[in-house]
Amino acid sequence: MIAFAAGYLVHQTPDNDNAQEVENPIWREFVAPNGRPTLLVLGDFFFMYERRQDGTPGNFFRDTKINTPDDFKQIIKQDPSFAKRFVPSDFTYLRPSASWGLSQVLSVLQHSANGYSLKLASQFTVDELKSNNVVFIGSFKTLYSLETFLHMFGLDYTISPASFKVRTENEDTAQSFSPTDLKGGSYEKDFAVVAKARGPEGSIVLMLLGFADSGIIEASRAATDATMLETIKARDTGIAPRDPFFFTLVVETEGLNQSVFKSDIRYFVRHHSDSRTANQRLSDTSRSR
Numbered sequence: 001m002i003a004f005a006a007g008y009l010v011h012q013t014p015d016n017d018n019a020q021e022v023e024n025p026i027w028r029e030f031v032a033p034n035g036r037p038t039l040l041v042l043g044d045f046f047f048m049y050e051r052r053q054d055g056t057p058g059n060f061f062r063d064t065k066i067n068t069p070d071d072f073k074q075i076i077k078q079d080p081s082f083a084k085r086f087v088p089s090d091f092t093y094l095r096p097s098a099s100w101g102l103s104q105v106l107s108v109l110q111h112s113a114n115g116y117s118l119k120l121a122s123q124f125t126v127d128e129l130k131s132n133n134v135v136f137i138g139s140f141k142t143l144y145s146l147e148t149f150l151h152m153f154g155l156d157y158t159i160s161p162a163s164f165k166v167r168t169e170n171e172d173t174a175q176s177f178s179p180t181d182l183k184g185g186s187y188e189k190d191f192a193v194v195a196k197a198r199g200p201e202g203s204i205v206l207m208l209l210g211f212a213d214s215g216i217i218e219a220s221r222a223a224t225d226a227t228m229l230e231t232i233k234a235r236d237t238g239i240a241p242r243d244p245f246f247f248t249l250v251v252e253t254e255g256l257n258q259s260v261f262k263s264d265i266r267y268f269v270r271h272h273s274d275s276r277t278a279n280q281r282l283s284d285t286s287r288s289r
Helices: 002-007 069-078 096-109 126-130 144-153 213-223 226-235
Strands: 010-012 038-042 048-051 057-061 086-088 116-120 133-139 155-158 163-167 174-177 188-198 204-210 247-256 259-270 286-288
Touching: 038 096, 096 116, 096 133, 096 204, 096 213, 133 213, 144 155, 144 188, 144 204, 174 259, 188 213, 204 213, 213 247, 213 259
Parallel strands: 038 116, 038 133, 133 204
Antiparallel strands: 010 116, 048 057, 048 086, 155 163, 163 174, 188 204, 188 247, 247 259, 259 286
């Protein structure tokens, strides 16, 4: 999967006669006729390799606090000797949740006549927002340059300790979430984030985020699940068929071995798409499987 994704760009354009619009506000702009193609960005991890005394590459190495080339440069500024011991590598890695999330999203995009393509986050450039809508699937640590756009969703995160905040548009309040706050059981605990906004150059950006596999898997499932949409509609009566549907949704998850057993909606905020006030929170709705 890694070699496939890193090697080249995959392009798919369904037959227009078979394309059909999916009646789901989350995906409306992605599947609407004569829309932009979708660029699917999979979050991959930044690796280094050890520099041997003779200058040749040694073992691959990963530091969870170094997730981009810019992070690497910052470390060197603080500790110049680090560059003598480690060198950025073109080796990368995808978690299983990236493949699972991709299969879920493709089940929707196959109905689009606009086409779609695939890239790793480490390969993504901001210029690609000029001609594509973007769907990101991965962890906060693998955003690379897409991290620049988290403010569009009211999101801010830290690696250690793992946590993130969601702010309302006027930034007068913020809700914080941290997987370390979740206690009990032997399952993996995480938070899934589904966030959609209008990005630069008129593009639409959809983020499917988590810290661990269970969060990313649940974010992908929630974004493509009609049941989730109906739950949101029941609470947000302002959703109309013609409205741009921009929002940030947080779901608490519990799972094991890339399987999610339980998910509870913890937060939902509707972003402004026009002059109307559109903030709303879901706090007590839960779904268990």
